[in-house]
Amino acid sequence: MTSSTDIKAPRVDDPRYNGLWRRVWSQFRKRRLAFSSLIIIALIYILGILAPVIQTHDYRETDLRNTQQGPSTEHWFGTDRAGRDLYTRVIWGIQTTVIITVTSFITGSLLLGVSIGLVAGYFRGWLDAVIMRIGEVISVFPDILLIILLAATLRPRIVEFARDVEDSYGITGLVSSGIVDYLVIGVALLPLSWFGMMRLVRGQVLVLREAEYVEAARAMGTSTPRILFRHILPNVVSPVIVSVSFGIGSIALSEVILSFFGLGVQPPRPSLGVMIGDVTARGGASVSVLRDHPEQLLAPIIVVWLLIFCWNIVGDALNDILNPRSR
Amino acid sequence: MLVYIIRRLLWTPVLLALAAFFVFIMGTFAPGDPAELRLGNRATPERIERERERLGLDRPIPVRYVQYISDALRGDLGDSYQYQGKPVLEIITPRLWVSLQLNIAALIVAITVGLPLGFYAAKKQGTAKDPTIVITMLILYAMPVFFTAPFLILFFAVKLHWVPAAGWGGFFSLQIILPALTIGIPGAAVFVRHMRASTLEIIGQEYVRTARAKGMSNFVVNYRHVARNALLPILTIMGFTLAGMFGGSLIVELIYGIPGAGRLSLDAIFQRDFPVLTAFVLLGAVMLVLANLVIDIAYTIVDPRIRLQ
Numbered sequence: 001m002t003s004s005t006d007i008k009a010p011r012v013d014d015p016r017y018n019g020l021w022r023r024v025w026s027q028f029r030k031r032r033l034a035f036s037s038l039i040i041i042a043l044i045y046i047l048g049i050l051a052p053v054i055q056t057h058d059y060r061e062t063d064l065r066n067t068q069q070g071p072s073t074e075h076w077f078g079t080d081r082a083g084r085d086l087y088t089r090v091i092w093g094i095q096t097t098v099i100i101t102v103t104s105f106i107t108g109s110l111l112l113g114v115s116i117g118l119v120a121g122y123f124r125g126w127l128d129a130v131i132m133r134i135g136e137v138i139s140v141f142p143d144i145l146l147i148i149l150l151a152a153t154l155r156p157r158i159v160e161f162a163r164d165v166e167d168s169y170g171i172t173g174l175v176s177s178g179i180v181d182y183l184v185i186g187v188a189l190l191p192l193s194w195f196g197m198m199r200l201v202r203g204q205v206l207v208l209r210e211a212e213y214v215e216a217a218r219a220m221g222t223s224t225p226r227i228l229f230r231h232i233l234p235n236v237v238s239p240v241i242v243s244v245s246f247g248i249g250s251i252a253l254s255e256v257i258l259s260f261f262g263l264g265v266q267p268p269r270p271s272l273g274v275m276i277g278d279v280t281a282r283g284g285a286s287v288s289v290l291r292d293h294p295e296q297l298l299a300p301i302i303v304v305w306l307l308i309f310c311w312n313i314v315g316d317a318l319n320d321i322l323n324p325r326s327r
Numbered sequence: 328m329l330v331y332i333i334r335r336l337l338w339t340p341v342l343l344a345l346a347a348f349f350v351f352i353m354g355t356f357a358p359g360d361p362a363e364l365r366l367g368n369r370a371t372p373e374r375i376e377r378e379r380e381r382l383g384l385d386r387p388i389p390v391r392y393v394q395y396i397s398d399a400l401r402g403d404l405g406d407s408y409q410y411q412g413k414p415v416l417e418i419i420t421p422r423l424w425v426s427l428q429l430n431i432a433a434l435i436v437a438i439t440v441g442l443p444l445g446f447y448a449a450k451k452q453g454t455a456k457d458p459t460i461v462i463t464m465l466i467l468y469a470m471p472v473f474f475t476a477p478f479l480i481l482f483f484a485v486k487l488h489w490v491p492a493a494g495w496g497g498f499f500s501l502q503i504i505l506p507a508l509t510i511g512i513p514g515a516a517v518f519v520r521h522m523r524a525s526t527l528e529i530i531g532q533e534y535v536r537t538a539r540a541k542g543m544s545n546f547v548v549n550y551r552h553v554a555r556n557a558l559l560p561i562l563t564i565m566g567f568t569l570a571g572m573f574g575g576s577l578i579v580e581l582i583y584g585i586p587g588a589g590r591l592s593l594d595a596i597f598q599r600d601f602p603v604l605t606a607f608v609l610l611g612a613v614m615l616v617l618a619n620l621v622i623d624i625a626y627t628i629v630d631p632r633i634r635l636q
Contacts, residue, residue, distance in 0.1 A: 276473050287480045
């Protein structure tokens with residue numbers, strides 16, 4: 001035991017060789033592109049989270065003597081038409097993206113998608129049929145159209161509701177804090193986030209519930225929740241992770257598109273989509289902006305571009321590692 | 328196979344009715360009272376009440392839904408708030424036709440670029456060419472159209488003067504090239520990804536090895552045995568790719584100044600013209616359902632493993 005240094009073969013009790021996640025992590029680290037993508041994602045998310053600390057200006061602060069400036073030491077990315085600091089607005093915009101992707105992935109994909117998928121796949125029957133039909137109806141619509149319709153019709157109702165809450169409880173700032181915007185976007189993105197995940201989990205559970213070890217557990221009188229959470233759920237985790245890493249890019253992009261159309265985050269709060277929509281006058285003036293003030297367009301776009309690209313690379317790598325058969 | 332097709336055909340109207348119900352509910356939930364909006368804000372409450380009665384807005388939801396469906400089947404999707412009560416369908420149809428042409432052009436771009444490139448990448452697996460193609464396409468896929476569109480205009484129209492910068496001149500005009508490229512290239516990336524995967528799967532099959540062992544020429548093996556079979560699963564993702572591109576085209580139309588559904592839906596959002604918006608979503612759904620129906624039936628006919636079951 002003491003002379004273990006000359007043993008070359010991996011030892012079973014060596015923690016480095018134990019556990020799925022250690023193995024995944026060690027394989028993931030070897031893929032240079034995927035690993036650097038993950039680092040880029042982490043850096044972008046940290047920028048967003050630390051926005052209030054690392055901002056150089058206030059994102060609302062206008063300076064009408066310094067509008068449409070190029071990058072300088074005072075304004076790292078330059079300023080926009082109202083003289084607001086682009087760097088500050090970009091990191092606050094990233095914060096919006098962080099909040100939206102994290103919340104809609106936790107509520108939509110994880111809570112709703114996984115739990116409904118577990119229940120539908122395990123219990124089958126009419127419940128499963130109803131859920132699948134609902135999902136089928138939702139997937140009839142082109143994603144973006146459905147999201148736009150939901151956001152456009154629900155926004156006034158949700159804002160009204162928030163105002164009522166403000167009035168009756170004497171709270172102020174609920175609407176202006178931006179929470180309402182996040183709620184609208186979150187609800188609008190629900191159909192996009194839950195159904196794909198639910199179908200994936202359900203498909204896995206349909207196979208797993210027939211597996212022998214699950215039958216054995218059932219025969220031993222294991223309770224249903226225990227079978228679901230201890231025996232089935234852990235085996236669903238890896239496809240879930242792959243699907244999440246592919247899905248986050250499209251959730252981020254959907255928020256950008258909604259805010260671009262003016263249906264997502266409302267000014268003065270910055271979002272990457274609002275920034276793109278503002279400088280291009282909702283698309284129309286894109287060309288002149290790109291020619292005359294490229295930094296105003298590129299600053300938010302490069303972040304969106306990097307996020308979608310990196311999440312896809314990470315998703316690809318995880319898919320290769322976790323589902324080797326699908327290659 | 329016949330049973331499958333009949334079942335699909337029977338289920339489609341039910342699906343569309345459910346989709347229409349969803350859109351209808353969203354429409355009734357939308358802010359703004361149609362009667363009030365029709366009469367303007369100087370109307371007396373009594374007149375608004377009479378108008379509501381005339382429009383049938385006072386009747387219960389199920390009755391109104393049946394009315395909505397039967398109107399929709401006869402091509403009446405309500406009147407626009409924005410354009411002085413013009414029928415919605417009259418406003419949408421020409422716009423949707425423009426968008427459809429644009430998306431078909433984009434689909435052609437995506438197919439002609441994506442499928443051969445995906446096939447080529449799979450054949451070159453193990454060399455540097457494969458990952459280069461895959462990563463390049465992923466970079467292009469992730470590139471937001473907010474950037475691609477103005478960049479293409481600046482480069483090909485403003486600098487090189489090869490094609491007109493913007494506008495719309497129909498399917499067979501030079502103006503369609505840039506927007507079709509803008510929408511088609513991300514679509515091509517999707518096709519490369521799937522075509523590569525499905526080609527790789529076919530290449531490993533025994534019958535491909537048999538064909539080679541028989542001494543068949545490279546060309547025949549590649550095209551008869553590999554490519555034709557690899558194309559089959561691509562058919563099934565065609566509908567969803569088209570739907571994805573359609574979403575992207577909303578923004579692309581704005582940037583290129585194309586009078587399609589994108590401009591219309593943006594105006595509808597800002598003017599709170601919900602009849603137009605809901606009708607647009609419903610028509611989008613109908614087109615997607617029909618496209619998928621056609622694709623699924625085509626798939627069962629094309630694939631002998633399913634056809635002969």
